[in-house]
Amino acid sequence: MRRIFSGVQPTGNLHLGNYLGAIRNWVRLQSEFEDCLFCVVDLHAITVWQDPGQLTANTREVAAAMIAAGIEPERNIVFNQSQVPAHAELAWILACVARMGWLNRMTQFKEKAGKDKENAAVGLFAYPVLMAADILAYQATHVPVGEDQKQHLELARDIAQKFNNDFGVAFFPAPEPLIFGAATRVMSLRDGTKKMSKSEASDYSRINMTDDADAIAQKIRKARTDSDPLPTGTAGLEGRPEAANLIGIYAALADTTPEDVLARFGEKQFSDFKQHLAELAVAKLGPIQDEMRRLLADPGHVDRVLARGAERARALAAPVLSEVRRIVGFLGPKGS
Numbered sequence: 097m098r099r100i101f102s103g104v105q106p107t108g109n110l111h112l113g114n115y116l117g118a119i120r121n122w123v124r125l126q127s128e129f130e131d132c133l134f135c136v137v138d139l140h141a142i143t144v145w146q147d148p149g150q151l152t153a154n155t156r157e158v159a160a161a162m163i164a165a166g167i168e169p170e171r172n173i174v175f176n177q178s179q180v181p182a183h184a185e186l187a188w189i190l191a192c193v194a195r196m197g198w199l200n201r202m203t204q205f206k207e208k209a210g211k212d213k214e215n216a217a218v219g220l221f222a223y224p225v226l227m228a229a230d231i232l233a234y235q236a237t238h239v240p241v242g243e244d245q246k247q248h249l250e251l252a253r254d255i256a257q258k259f260n261n262d263f264g265v266a267f268f269p270a271p272e273p274l275i276f277g278a279a280t281r282v283m284s285l286r287d288g289t290k291k292m293s294k295s296e297a298s299d300y301s302r303i304n305m306t307d308d309a310d311a312i313a314q315k316i317r318k319a320r321t322d323s324d325p326l327p328t329g330t331a332g333l334e335g336r337p338e339a340a341n342l343i344g345i346y347a348a349l350a351d352t353t354p355e356d357v358l359a360r361f362g363e364k365q366f367s368d369f370k371q372h373l374a375e376l377a378v379a380k381l382g383p384i385q386d387e388m389r390r391l392l393a394d395p396g397h398v399d400r401v402l403a404r405g406a407e408r409a410r411a412l413a414a415p416v417l418s419e420v421r422r423i424v425g426f427l428g429p430k431g432s
C-alpha cells in the first residue's frame with residue numbers, strides 16, 4: 097500500500113513557500129497514490145499562542161487554499177487534525193518511545209523557542225512527536241514536504257523503527273520524504289539566506305496566498321537583489337542567494353528549470369525580470385485566490401468538507417490505533 101500524509105499549520109500568512117514547497121506538489125501526487133490525507137494541523141498550531149477566533153478562521157483558510165489549489169476533497173481526505181483523536185493518543189505513546197536526546201537536536205525547536213527555552217510550551221518541544229503520530233496513525237508511506245521538514249521526517253522514521261524494535265514487530269513502515277520541484281526552500285524576499293516564513297515580522301518578506309495583484313507586484317519589485325545583471329547559467333547564481341531565490345520561484349511557477357529561466361533572462365537586469373516574475377505570479381496565484389474567496393464565502397461548506405474528511409480519517413486510523421494498543425499491552429474490550 098502506498099499512502100500519503102501531509103499537513104499545513106493554520107497559523108495565518110499562508111505563503112508562496114507553503115504553496116510551491118508543499119501544496120502544489122500534493123495536487124500532482126493525488127492522482128499517483130491510492131490514498132492521500134491532507135491535514136490542517138491545528139494541534140500543531142497551538143504549540144505557540146493562537147487567538148481562538150483567528151485559529152478557526154485560519155483553519156478554514158488553509159482548507160480553502162488546498163481545495164482552491166486543486167486538491168479534490170472527494171478523492172482525498174481533507175480534514176483538520178483535532179477532529180481525529182487518534183493523533184493525540186498516538187502522540188502520547190510515541191512520546192514514550194522517542195528520546196529526549198533526539199528531540200534536543202531539532203533545529204526548528206531551537207529557532208522557534210529562541211533564547212527563552214524555559215518559557216517555551218512543552219508542546220513546542222514535543223511538536224515532532226505529534227508529527228510522527230500524524231503520519232504513523234495511518235501507516236503512511238510517503239510524506240511530501242518542503243526542505244525544512246526533512247529533519248522532522250528523519251525523526252519520524254527513527255521513532256517508527258524504535259517502536260518496531262522495542263516491541264519486536266514490523267508494524268510501522270518508515271515514511272519516505274518526498275521533496276521535489278524547483279522551490280523546495282523558498283527564501284525571504286528581504287534576505288535570501290532566510291527561509292520565507294509565516295512568522296517573519298516584515299510582510300514584505302513573503303508573498304501571502306491572500307495578497308492581491310498590486311501587493312504581489314509591489315513585493316516583487318521591492319525584493320532585495322544585488323546590482324549585477326542575471327547570469328546566463330546556474331553556476332553564476334553561486335553566492336547570489338537573492339537571485340537564486342527569484343529564479344527558483346520563477347522556475348517553479350512556470351513549471352520549468354532554473355537553467356531554462358536563465359536561458360531566457362540571462363544578462364537582463366533585475367528590473368526587467370521582476371516585471372515578468374510579478375506577471376507570472378499574479379497569473380498563477382490569481383485564479384487560486386478567486387476560488388479561495390468563493391469557498392470562504394460559504395464557511396458551512398468548508399466545515400462540511402473537513403467534517404466528512406475527519407470521519408474518513410477516523411475510520412482509517414481506528415484499526416491502526418487498536419493494533420498499537422494491543423502491541424503495547426493496554427487492556428481494553430476486544431476490537432476497540
Ligand code: TYM
Nearest residue numbers: 102103104105113114117118137227241242280281282292
Ligand atoms: P508548515 O505549516 O510550517 O508548512 C507547511 C508546508 O510548507 C512547507 N514550507 C516551505 N516550503 C518551501 N519553502 C518555504 N519557505 C516553506 N515554508 C514552509 C513545509 O515544508 C511544509 O511542507 N510541521 C509541518 C506540518 C505538519 C506535517 C505533519 C507535515 C504537521 N504534521 C505530518 C507532514 C507530515 C509544517 O512545518 O507545517
